[in-house]
Amino acid sequence: MVRSTFIILFFVVSLGASSFEKNCLECHQNEFQLAMFMKKYALKYSSERSIKEALYSYLKKPTYNASILPFGYLNRFGIKEKSSLDDAELKKMINIYYDKYNIKSKIY
Amino acid sequence: MYKSEQRTIFNVLALYLSSNLLLIATIFASYYYYQNEQLILNEKNILKKYTTELEDALLNVHQSSNDKYKYPRFENFKSAIYDIDKNLIFSTLDVQPPNIDQEFFIIEGNSYAVSPIKPYYLSAAYLVTQKETQTLNISNDFVAIAILIVLITIFTSFFLVKLVLKPLRENLHLLDNFIKDTTHELNTPITTILANIETLDTYNFDEKSLKKFQRIKIASQNISNLYQDLVYLLLNHKVSSTNEQLNISSILYERVQYFTLMANAKKLSFDLKIQKDVMFYADKQKIERIIDNIFSNAIKYSKKSTTIQVILEDSMLSIIDEGKGMTQNEIKNIYEKYRRFDNVQGGFGIGYSIIKSIADEYEITIHISSEVNKGTKVILKW
Numbered sequence: 151m152v153r154s155t156f157i158i159l160f161f162v163v164s165l166g167a168s169s170f171e172k173n174c175l176e177c178h179q180n181e182f183q184l185a186m187f188m189k190k191y192a193l194k195y196s197s198e199r200s201i202k203e204a205l206y207s208y209l210k211k212p213t214y215n216a217s218i219l220p221f222g223y224l225n226r227f228g229i230k231e232k233s234s235l236d237d238a239e240l241k242k243m244i245n246i247y248y249d250k251y252n253i254k255s256k257i258y
Numbered sequence: 259m260y261k262s263e264q265r266t267i268f269n270v271l272a273l274y275l276s277s278n279l280l281l282i283a284t285i286f287a288s289y290y291y292y293q294n295e296q297l298i299l300n301e302k303n304i305l306k307k308y309t310t311e312l313e314d315a316l317l318n319v320h321q322s323s324n325d326k327y328k329y330p331r332f333e334n335f336k337s338a339i340y341d342i343d344k345n346l347i348f349s350t351l352d353v354q355p356p357n358i359d360q361e362f363f364i365i366e367g368n369s370y371a372v373s374p375i376k377p378y379y380l381s382a383a384y385l386v387t388q389k390e391t392q393t394l395n396i397s398n399d400f401v402a403i404a405i406l407i408v409l410i411t412i413f414t415s416f417f418l419v420k421l422v423l424k425p426l427r428e429n430l431h432l433l434d435n436f437i438k439d440t441t442h443e444l445n446t447p448i449t450t451i452l453a454n455i456e457t458l459d460t461y462n463f464d465e466k467s468l469k470k471f472q473r474i475k476i477a478s479q480n481i482s483n484l485y486q487d488l489v490y491l492l493l494n495h496k497v498s499s500t501n502e503q504l505n506i507s508s509i510l511y512e513r514v515q516y517f518t519l520m521a522n523a524k525k526l527s528f529d530l531k532i533q534k535d536v537m538f539y540a541d542k543q544k545i546e547r548i549i550d551n552i553f554s555n556a557i558k559y560s561k562k563s564t565t566i567q568v569i570l571e572d573s574m575l576s577i578i579d580e581g582k583g584m585t586q587n588e589i590k591n592i593y594e595k596y597r598r599f600d601n602v603q604g605g606f607g608i609g610y611s612i613i614k615s616i617a618d619e620y621e622i623t624i625h626i627s628s629e630v631n632k633g634t635k636v637i638l639k640w
Contacts, residue, residue, distance in 0.1 A: 185325075193320070196342035196378040253381045254341075257327045257348045 170246045173235060188251040190218040198248060205244050209233040267419045274415040275408065282407055286400055297394055302362055305371035308335040308387040316379040327380060335389045339382035347381055351388050358384055367391050441488040448485050451478050476520050483554055490547055490612055499541035499619070506536045506545070510570055513549045517557060525563040532570040538640060544616045551609040552577050552636050559634070575638045584628040592626065 178184050188201075195201045208216045212229045233240055249255075315330030316339070329348050330337075338349035344358055353365055358372045369391045374384055455475055463471060514528050521528065538545070556566050559581035567578040584592070593614040617624050621640065628634040 189320070192381040193377045193379065196381050196383040197345060198341070199343055253327065254347050256325065257329050257380060 320379040340384040342383035583630040
């Protein structure tokens with residue numbers, strides 16, 4: 151019983167992780183970059199709820215004003231394209247991203 | 259010092275003291291609130307300084323490129339950070355506050371300050387700093403000042419009352435001295451009058467002269483009673499009692515005999531129920547003073563053609579008249595010296611004061627019951 155539960159859990163996590171790799175890490179290969187984004191989101195939005203809301207809103211409709219990146223950076227690389235993921239998948243990716251990179255879990 | 263004077267001093271002292279204590283309490287309460295406000299203000303200022311320190315430290319940690327963030331810790335204060343939704347992010351506080359809605363609060367001897375910050379370094383939207391609350395130790399000062407003020411109040415009020423009562427005291431002294439002088443001067447003429455009345459031969463008197471003579475005799479008996487009272491007052495506690503076994507029954511018959519003439523003038527009759535040979539160990543003159551004063555009052559205040567009942571039992575004497583009676587308030591104040599309830603009748607208002615003084619000496623209890631316009635009942639028990 152314990153063994154089968156562990157296998158199912160491992161499978162689900164691996165599946166989630168692999169979809170995050172496919173949907174996010176394909177472009178954002180640099181983990182440092184993702185951590186930096188999270189710091190910037192934390193600096194601007196503070197709580198888990200508001201960070202997730204801001205991320206969702208930006209990924210659904212990216213604008214210069216909504217971006218947390220510096221103006222010079224945006225000037226050079228522009229803003230990203232609108233996410234093609236459906237709402238459920240997008241929210242799932244945001245949750246994975248938050249769980250992996252949030253500031254709170256890194257404070258000691 | 260007179261009893262009334264003592265009572266006045268006590269009343270004024272109590273009033274003065276209570277009003278002063280009220281004033282002191284008000285001043286102290288204001289002082290306490292002021293000090294408390296100052297303390298809170300001071301605590302806020304210190305915590306504000308700590309908040310700035312924490313904010314700077316958070317900025318440095320946030321800007322570091324490390325994978326993990328070491329939360330800043332300080333020796334002189336503790337802290338916590340909350341996100342914009344007031345969820346705890348990290349804390350080094352001793353006690354977690356139930357909420358951070360107030361800017362400043364005190365829990366279990368610790369002061370807390372809540373300050374919003376922006377931008378949100380390490381996601382922190384609110385900084386909470388905690389330090390040990392300073393104690394407000396002014397109770398010793400309170401007690402010392404209160405005792406000092408109370409002592410000063412007692413001292414000043416005592417002299418103030420004495421100063422205010424000085425004219426009254428002088429008047430009472432004057433009255434006392436007047437009575438003493440009068441008594442001294444009355445001795446010879448009263449003795450002469452009484453001696454001559456007793457030796458007068460009334461057989462040769464016609465009816466008209468006999469009536470006049472009886473009036474003179476009653477008047478001189480009145481004067482004699484008054485004189486005896488004044489002598490008692492004058493020599494009060496200066497003459498030792500010559501106690502002996504007294505036959506109260508015989509003394510009562512004697513005194514009734516003595517007052518008969520006076521009673522006849524108002525057409526009063528005595529109803530005597532005197533038990534034989536009731537004995538009591540006391541000074542004869544003093545017991546006569548008690549009986550004379552009660553009889554004198556009974557006759558003086560009785561309505562015409564009524565009866566005075568005199569009942570003597572083993573250890574109880576009751577004298578009941580059908581006079582004008584007294585109110586409860588008058589009975590309460592009857593033993594006060596110079597207290598008089600009726601200005602029509604003569605007297606100094608010293609009768610019951612003397613009765614009380616002698617009764618106390620021989621442990622005789624006095625019970626007076628009276629009803630206005632019906633009469634008075636005086637019961638002596640020993």
